[in-house]
Amino acid sequence: MEMAELTALLTPGGLRLLDAQDPIESTTDAAAAVSRLRKQGHSPDLVSAVVTQARLRTRAHAKFGDFAERMLFTRAGLEQATRLAVAARHAARFRDAGITAVADLGCGIGGDALGLAALGLRVEAVDADEVTAAIAAYNLAPFGDTVTVGHGTAEQFVEAAEGTSGTLGVDAVWLDPARRTAGHSETSRTRPEEWSPSLDWVLALASRVPVGVKLGPGLDRRLIPDDLEAQWVSAEGSTIELVLWSGVLAREGVRRAALVIRGDSGHELTGRADAADEPARALGAFLHEPDGAVIRARLIGDVARSLDAGMLDEHIAYLTSDAAVTSPFVSSFRVREVLPSEPRALGKALRERGVGTLEIKKRGVDVDPAVLRTKLGLGGDLSATLFLTRIGTKRVAILAERVGAAT
Structure with a gap:
């Protein structure tokens, strides 16, 4: 706009x-x-x-649900905004840590500030884009003097605050570094040193004050300092963000966390470090796909042990077990049979079984599901899920059916 x-x-x-x-x-x-x-x-x-x-x-x-009816947006701002249900959980962490005032540096259209203000926290928000800052001010106007919104960069806010009083004037900071170029027809800034503010600047701030910083879930793990808590978040099956927490916002003894949100429910798995994987075992009666947040947090081993399951392959993030399980951290499938993996033979086998609607999942193999689907020539009445993966050096096609959504 x-x-x-x-x-x-x-x-x-x-x-x-x-x-x-x-x-x-x-x-x-x-x-x-x-x-x-x-x-x-x-x-x-x-x-x-x-x-x-x-x-x-x-x-x-x-x-944003019904809140969207009174909000304003930019296209980029909506795309990058934190979902309200997730923002509420971020805000609760600030509140539970005893924080009463937060600087939201890079506030976008105000999604996270909405969550903070709704819990009664005082918010000082800024955004580097003038139009976006004006829209955030409109969206946050119902909170009155509890929230102030300004036009400026995170660096300018910190420099001005510390230059005046030697402190930030708030208890903690929330940051969402811009990972795209300025303006509304944007391109990605792929290198952390090119973000605004840069990751080095953010981490330096996190060493001085309590900080929560929202990043892409695919961040190179080597860039995560050992003294920060790294929390990967998924919502409705999609891994949407990585949040780094410092100071009192980081939980004692937690360095890896996977938060899985489905509807109004949230489930979390935490660890002191990456979890050791379980050994691989032969394909059992059930195949389990760990949630993306669990995979990113490298807590698959902890999930496997809780389910009495093993890895399908030591290098592939699928689990298998002989018994049915219920867990919010995996999607489970009953194995029907192993089929030929060559497309022509696979298509013939699926047609013989009356499969017409096929969900294709792949891991560890170079396959384009859309291209494969056209080659299979399906037309039956039944639905199924097909896993294309490998066990050791062998490529396999596993026909399965869902046994129920994670809750």
């Missing part, structure tokens, strides 16, 4: 026009709305802003 569009929108008439819009779910809906609003005589900037926001509000329901 450009500043001219935001200025046109942030008027009583502009906001009323936005609130009156029906949900916009498709390009066709958006084109119809543009045509209708232009015929009503509204300016191009206002029409563009209203239609864009109406569409973003529709998309934002997945992260």
Whole structure:
């Protein structure tokens, strides 16, 4: 969003026009709305802003639920925003550590600040992008003086605060370094030294004050200091972030954690270090796929021991057991049979079994599921899951069926 569009929108008439819009779910809906609003005589900037926001509000329901109906967004800001359910858990950690005031440095559209303020914490938020900061101020306005939002960088905030009083004026800091270039048509900054602020700057701050820092879940583990808690978070089956915690925000004796969130439920596995894997064993009656957060945290061995399961292969993150299990940390499948892995023979075997809907999972093999699916030529009425993986040097295709979603 450009500043001219935001200025046109942030008027009583502009906001009323936005609130009156029906949900916009498709390009066709958006084109119809543009045509209708232009015929009503509204300016191009206002029409563009209203239609864009109406569409973003529709998309934002997945992260913010009904709160999305009174929020504003940028496309990039919504994409990068923390889901409200996750932000609430972050905020609870600050509260439980006795923190009362937090600086949210790189606040985006205000997702994490919403969670913090909702628990009664005082928040000082800044964002380096002027439009994004203005949108965050709008989203956080219901909290009144509890939250202040400014335009600036994390480095500028810290330099100004410490230069004035020698302290930050808050108890702790939340950081979400920008890992893309500035602006709204962004490209990735892949190297930590190019982030804003850089990872080195963030870690230096974390050594002085309690910090929580949100990063991508694929961060090179060698960059994680030994004295920080590393918590990988998954939501609804997708691994969405890695959070590093320092000072009083890091839990005693915890250096690795996997938080698995499904709906309103959250389950966590913690460890003092990476867990040793269980030995590989022969394929049993059940195959278990560990949650991505568990895999990233390298706590698969702890999950295996809790389930009396073993590794399918010492280098592959699948578990197997002879008994059915229930765990929030794995998705479980009943093994039906092992089929030929060559595409032509595999397709023939699946058609003979009446399989028409096939979920394909792969690990340790170079296969494009979309390409393979077209080669299989399926058309039956049954549904199944196919695991393409390897055991030792042998490539295998395992036909299975889900035994129930993790809860």
